[in-house]
Amino acid sequence: MTGLRVLAAGPGVTIQDGGRHGSLRYGVTVAGPMDPLAHALANRALGNEPDAAAIEISLGGIEITAEDRPLTFAVAGGAFQITLDGQVLPGACVASLEPGATLKLRAGPAGVWCYLAVCGGIDVPPVLGSRATHGRTRMGGLEGRMLQAGDRLRTAAPAGTGIATGAILAPLLERPPEAIRVLLGPQHDYFAADQIEAFLTGPWTISIRGDRMACFLEGPKLTHRLGFNIPSDGVAMGAIQVPGEGLPIVLMADRQSTGGYPKIATVIGVDLGRLAQARPATQIRFQAVSHAQAVQALAEERAFLAGAILVEPLTRRTFSSDFLLGLTLVDGWIDALRPCLELKPPPR
Amino acid sequence: MSADAGAGPVFLDAGESALVVEFGRSVDPAISDRVLALDAALAADPPEGLRELVPTYRSLMIHYDPLVLDRAQLVARVEEQMAAPAQQVRAAASWTVPCCYDLPHGEDLAELAALMGLSPAQAASSHARGRYRVYMYGFSPGFTYLGGLPEEIAVSRRTTPRPPHDTKAVLVGGGLSAIASFAMPTGWYVVGRTPERLYAPERANAFLFEPGDSLRFEPIDPDTFAQLEARAESGEIVARRTAS
Numbered sequence: 001m002t003g004l005r006v007l008a009a010g011p012g013v014t015i016q017d018g019g020r021h022g023s024l025r026y027g028v029t030v031a032g033p034m035d036p037l038a039h040a041l042a043n044r045a046l047g048n049e050p051d052a053a054a055i056e057i058s059l060g061g062i063e064i065t066a067e068d069r070p071l072t073f074a075v076a077g078g079a080f081q082i083t084l085d086g087q088v089l090p091g092a093c094v095a096s097l098e099p100g101a102t103l104k105l106r107a108g109p110a111g112v113w114c115y116l117a118v119c120g121g122i123d124v125p126p127v128l129g130s131r132a133t134h135g136r137t138r139m140g141g142l143e144g145r146m147l148q149a150g151d152r153l154r155t156a157a158p159a160g161t162g163i164a165t166g167a168i169l170a171p172l173l174e175r176p177p178e179a180i181r182v183l184l185g186p187q188h189d190y191f192a193a194d195q196i197e198a199f200l201t202g203p204w205t206i207s208i209r210g211d212r213m214a215c216f217l218e219g220p221k222l223t224h225r226l227g228f229n230i231p232s233d234g235v236a237m238g239a240i241q242v243p244g245e246g247l248p249i250v251l252m253a254d255r256q257s258t259g260g261y262p263k264i265a266t267v268i269g270v271d272l273g274r275l276a277q278a279r280p281a282t283q284i285r286f287q288a289v290s291h292a293q294a295v296q297a298l299a300e301e302r303a304f305l306a307g308a309i310l311v312e313p314l315t316r317r318t319f320s321s322d323f324l325l326g327l328t329l330v331d332g333w334i335d336a337l338r339p340c341l342e343l344k345p346p347p348r
Numbered sequence: 349m350s351a352d353a354g355a356g357p358v359f360l361d362a363g364e365s366a367l368v369v370e371f372g373r374s375v376d377p378a379i380s381d382r383v384l385a386l387d388a389a390l391a392a393d394p395p396e397g398l399r400e401l402v403p404t405y406r407s408l409m410i411h412y413d414p415l416v417l418d419r420a421q422l423v424a425r426v427e428e429q430m431a432a433p434a435q436q437v438r439a440a441a442s443w444t445v446p447c448c449y450d451l452p453h454g455e456d457l458a459e460l461a462a463l464m465g466l467s468p469a470q471a472a473s474s475h476a477r478g479r480y481r482v483y484m485y486g487f488s489p490g491f492t493y494l495g496g497l498p499e500e501i502a503v504s505r506r507t508t509p510r511p512p513h514d515t516k517a518v519l520v521g522g523g524l525s526a527i528a529s530f531a532m533p534t535g536w537y538v539v540g541r542t543p544e545r546l547y548a549p550e551r552a553n554a555f556l557f558e559p560g561d562s563l564r565f566e567p568i569d570p571d572t573f574a575q576l577e578a579r580a581e582s583g584e585i586v587a588r589r590t591a592s
Binding site for chain 2: 021022023024025026027028029127128136137139183185186187230231232233234235236237238239256257258259263266267268269291294295298299302
């Protein structure tokens with residue numbers, strides 16, 4: 001077993017896997033990553049299952065070191081600043097952490113969430129079949145709480161050797177936040193046509209009040225045609241509910257399983273991470289798409305994650321950002337469908 | 349509002365990976381029956397790509413993988429199910445749930461009783477006389493929404509929430525009763541507490557009740573509460589199940 005130790009952690013750093021599925025009918029929150037694509041990509045770059053348990057890092061950042069043995073890790077998500085013993089690494093990368101060395105992830109120029117995956121995933125006991133942390137019910141993860149300095153975590157598999165290290169090439173991660181695609185409904189008939197148009201015109205500003213449960217929006221107040229109380233029904237991730245005061249709330253990973261406000265629209269699956277990564281004060285608009293378009297986008301993302309994740313080797317011990325920007329050759333890759341230990345080493 | 353109980357369902361998208369099958373817009377046992385019949389039928393023979401079913405008062409949310417299970421196929425499957433003769437897939441269970449209405453457990457009972465022009469003892473016996481239906485879970489793990497609250501204690505919710513109650517609180521508000529497994533602030537009134545654990549992740553049955561089950565409360569005194577709570581904490585189920 002390989003382990004890591006948390007040297008420092010800001011608030012809001014938790015262990016998340018693909019989410020706690022199967023107990024929604026009993027009121028259990030799914031939790032899971034705020035940016036599912038980035039979470040899955042970090043896992044895939046190591047040959048893990050896309051829903052393996054990884055560390056979700058908030059703007060508060062984290063510092064870790066490896067214990068006993070070198071630890072191969074992958075990072076993906078918002079544009080965080082990643083340093084390994086002071087050396088700058090690309091914002092999405094695979095690298096090895098030696099015992100005693102320090103890996104720091106700090107908020108960078110953009111993005112809210114970053115994912116740190118290790119070979120085999122983080123080994124904490126599953127609760128109701130999942131390792132995802134849900135803070136409000138203190139369920140999953142490490143004692144159901146945020147990580148803090150001094151925490152020791154084990155990985156579920158030995159350190160990967162021979163894994164391609166370098167920058168992860170992931171054009172899908174470049175997702176400008178301006179237009180967030182939605183499917184109207186399930187309760188858009190609670191709003192008159194001009195209110196739906198106001199919703200789609202916006203623009204909406206991401207409020208500072210957001211957390212893992214919800215993203216609050218500021219903008220034109222919407223009015224309801226049929227009142228704002230409905231008998232509570234199921235709530236999907238990305239559901240946009242409009243309470244009585246008229247400002248929409250997008251329900252995210254830590255949402256409650258059911259809710260009693262009309263939901264005017266739902267953010268499509270592939271744009272959940274795009275929205276989650278938008279910082280407070282960012283302006284967004286919603287764009288209505290068809291069910292077929294949403295499924296098509298999902299199919300493209302799934303194909304990307306199922307294919308080989310391209311990793312561009314870093315050949316110098318110390319790299320400047322100019323050097324990193326100058327890298328263009330793609331000559332290292334791993335087969336994301338194969339487990340950690342069988343991965344091909346990068347060609348030298 | 350039970351008129352819409354006989355109409356065909358409406359299919360609503362909650363994103364590309366969840367379909368809401370809505371049977372009506374009101375809280376009504378006949379509508380709930382249709383929700384639960386579809387829930388049971390799909391759970392008994394789930395099409396490939398079906399991920400999770402969430403029954404609520406008047407609709408069933410079907411979470412699915414649209415790359416495996418096409419939306420049109422799913423709708424056709426549901427319609428086929430609706431056309432088929434109703435079959436009882438699962439017999440609803442009846443439960444007797446111990447509840448202590450005395451202080452310190454029923455901390456809002458006197459307040460509720462005063463609002464409804466009753467003595468605390470009358471309010472407690474009214475609540476214990478109710479025959480409840482488990483409509484759905486929601487809000488937090490094991491939080492059950494119970495219909496069937498006797499009218500004389502059917503108080504509306506508080507205008508502002510009260511401070512956090514204890515775990516396993518038995519609540520009344522908005523014309524319903526409920527059992528809350530987790531401590532939290534609430535707009536409901538705490539009329540009692542049950543020693544039973546509605547969420548016990550280490551137990552084989554982490555959750556006891558299924559939507560559609562019926563339930564009654566059995567008053568117990570604080571000493572009995574303490575004994576049953578100790579047994580429940582050691583993993584025993586202290587609510588009693590009887591087939592109906």
